[in-house]
Amino acid sequence: MISEATDKIVYMDNNATTKVAPEVVEAMLPFYADFYGNPSSMHTFGGQVGREVAEARLRIADLIGASPEEIIFTSCGTESDSTAILSAVQSFPDKRHIVTTRVEHPAVKNLCESLYSISGHKHKVTQLMVDNCGMLDLDKYEESLTDETAIVSVMWANNETGVIFPIEKMAAMAKERGILFHTDAVQAVGKIPINMAEVPVDFLSISGHKLHAPKGVGVLYVRKGTPFVPFLFGGHQEHGRRGGTENVASIIGLGKACELVGGRMDDENTRVKAMRDRLEEGLLKAIPNAILNGHKTERLPNTSNISFEYVEGEAILLHMDRFGICASSGSACTSGSLEPSHVLRAMGVPFTAAHGSIRFSLSVYNKEDEVDYVLEHLPKIINDLREMSPFWQEAMKKEAAGCGCGCK
Amino acid sequence: MWEYTDEVKEHFLHPKNVGEIENADAVGEVGSLACGDALKLTLKIDDSETIVDAKFKTFGCASAIASSSALTEMIKGMPLAEAEKVTNEDIAKALGGLPKEKMHCSVMGREALEAAIADYRGVILPMAEGEVVCECFGVTDLEVRRAVQESNLKTIEEVTNFTKAGGGCGKCHDRLEEIIKEVRQESAAPVIPDQRPKRMTNIQKIKMIEDVLEREVRPTLRKDGGDIELIDVDGDFVTVSLRGACGSCLKSQTTLKEYVEKKLREQVLDTLVVEEGKA
Numbered sequence: 001m002i003s004e005a006t007d008k009i010v011y012m013d014n015n016a017t018t019k020v021a022p023e024v025v026e027a028m029l030p031f032y033a034d035f036y037g038n039p040s041s042m043h044t045f046g047g048q049v050g051r052e053v054a055e056a057r058l059r060i061a062d063l064i065g066a067s068p069e070e071i072i073f074t075s076c077g078t079e080s081d082s083t084a085i086l087s088a089v090q091s092f093p094d095k096r097h098i099v100t101t102r103v104e105h106p107a108v109k110n111l112c113e114s115l116y117s118i119s120g121h122k123h124k125v126t127q128l129m130v131d132n133c134g135m136l137d138l139d140k141y142e143e144s145l146t147d148e149t150a151i152v153s154v155m156w157a158n159n160e161t162g163v164i165f166p167i168e169k170m171a172a173m174a175k176e177r178g179i180l181f182h183t184d185a186v187q188a189v190g191k192i193p194i195n196m197a198e199v200p201v202d203f204l205s206i207s208g209h210k211l212h213a214p215k216g217v218g219v220l221y222v223r224k225g226t227p228f229v230p231f232l233f234g235g236h237q238e239h240g241r242r243g244g245t246e247n248v249a250s251i252i253g254l255g256k257a258c259e260l261v262g263g264r265m266d267d268e269n270t271r272v273k274a275m276r277d278r279l280e281e282g283l284l285k286a287i288p289n290a291i292l293n294g295h296k297t298e299r300l301p302n303t304s305n306i307s308f309e310y311v312e313g314e315a316i317l318l319h320m321d322r323f324g325i326c327a328s329s330g331s332a333c334t335s336g337s338l339e340p341s342h343v344l345r346a347m348g349v350p351f352t353a354a355h356g357s358i359r360f361s362l363s364v365y366n367k368e369d370e371v372d373y374v375l376e377h378l379p380k381i382i383n384d385l386r387e388m389s390p391f392w393q394e395a396m397k398k399e400a401a402g403c404g405c406g407c408k
Numbered sequence: 409m410w411e412y413t414d415e416v417k418e419h420f421l422h423p424k425n426v427g428e429i430e431n432a433d434a435v436g437e438v439g440s441l442a443c444g445d446a447l448k449l450t451l452k453i454d455d456s457e458t459i460v461d462a463k464f465k466t467f468g469c470a471s472a473i474a475s476s477s478a479l480t481e482m483i484k485g486m487p488l489a490e491a492e493k494v495t496n497e498d499i500a501k502a503l504g505g506l507p508k509e510k511m512h513c514s515v516m517g518r519e520a521l522e523a524a525i526a527d528y529r530g531v532i533l534p535m536a537e538g539e540v541v542c543e544c545f546g547v548t549d550l551e552v553r554r555a556v557q558e559s560n561l562k563t564i565e566e567v568t569n570f571t572k573a574g575g576g577c578g579k580c581h582d583r584l585e586e587i588i589k590e591v592r593q594e595s596a597a598p599v600i601p602d603q604r605p606k607r608m609t610n611i612q613k614i615k616m617i618e619d620v621l622e623r624e625v626r627p628t629l630r631k632d633g634g635d636i637e638l639i640d641v642d643g644d645f646v647t648v649s650l651r652g653a654c655g656s657c658l659k660s661q662t663t664l665k666e667y668v669e670k671k672l673r674e675q676v677l678d679t680l681v682v683e684e685g686k687a
Contacts, residue, residue, distance in 0.1 A: 116681060120661060120664065120665065120682075120683050120684070122645060122681070122683070310441070311467065312444065312445065312467060312468050312469050312472070313469075314469035315420070315469055315470055315473060318420065318470050322421070331444065338444065338568070338572055338576065339444075339575070339576055340444070351441055351444075355441070355444045388466060388467075388473065389466070390446055390447070390448035390465035390466065391441055391446070391467055
């Protein structure tokens, strides 16, 4: 890390990962050295652990309005996504079409694009376009559904912009045609209310570490009666739907975390949302040529993605890092690839802006004074970098001259 | 998180010579907003052809800014004749090294310097006149050739790290491969030419596939009591049917992918995909 870094950490990168809640850590600890039994064992020592796992399963089901037998524990969101999509592809070997979007997480996007090398069959993949607010066209979606469609996989909320898709409507449209529907809800669960009793989704992916549980545990919700083929074969765990000894401590942690976020949902959608809005409005006001990426209202309460034109994201991040401010960027340089984020490109964000995009994602652990801290430091960072940018002065001159062509 | 050296961090956080020299004797501009990095280098050159001042403006990541800063420090007070010999490796060395994915930042520094010197001398850089290989980042074959030769690059990935060519849509990968081969052939021992034809008609393709199946695949499968039949060829997709013992063998998918497809890719076309048909 950069040597001038302060001890102060202002963590606004919660869509990347979250702090494990202290209550969660506390709930987990006994299951390492004290209650270390195997939940499958016949003896009481192991069996009591099995009861705790069942309790955790119940808490997770409660959070999303499901029943406990619809919850399958996995190792992460990516495993949940792979399990759902590969299960559908194997359940309907004659259906060779998948509908998804241009803005999916790589866990879904790359899987769909690599299906032929896994299944040995060519699948037609429809990647639905988004508009410049990041929203889908439901008419286009309806047109894409055919008798050949094996599964629809559409994320509930986008990790980069926080834009929320109308999953209830979309799942209903698939259901009418007898098509399976999967949603990657790792960013949505815990941040917005989700009730599987009302939403006809067949598969839903959850990731522990996005909601203050540890890394290395996830959930795949599978609606009762949905055809299912396991991804990991092995023992009888999870009723034979996912082999492998349970990650007990993490499962207990995830159960506790679900209980916590259920109780904090109001806080997330009032206080956290208000902090996010104050940060966003403050930055857009203080910094010229700053643009919000993503729909203003159809959005997670914690996420804000802003482009600062004529500067590059990695440089912004590393300067913020000196002040202990943690965020992410959709710029090319931060990803190791040479092109900026596929989400921003799909939204048609101009290159002048995509390279300078910064994502702030808050959590219930953020405080008002942290918003002040970012508002105090970021405008100067952007200004300094712009002074160094060969494009800035030119752009300002053009704007001053009132270039009416609309170009930037 | 990139592993940056202390030198990179220092030049990034406290860049030297930021700005633009008014009435500069030489101006070199490279890169663009679309590419994600750009550098404008301005020089003051005295009558004895020595660089007396250098300033830069850079849009880009930490290593782009650090490379620019290190370059200006390096060339201040340097005679032009010497500055002409500065390479991207010199810039990277001054920074204590760069992550390999970031080498293109040092290349950008060198290119800006060359452009500035060409501007001073009133000549046109040959680099700009080459054939554009990578359309995404506007890289010419001359730039790729030079990078391959000077930095001893062997793979497309390395070429992308140094020049950005091939880092976008990937359409130019075949051409890059050819250029790497050509350049390396000139400097190293000749490689065995690829016997496979570059383009072929569907009929030629089917004939070659049948030939490989008959000559190599079928005899091997027959040893295990199996057999194979070609059903259809549609573009790159080859549909076959496994017969005899293979038809009921649990490992038949592995056989198809690991053996049949591999053989066909080696000997016919490396984009072929073999799948089993329900005949």
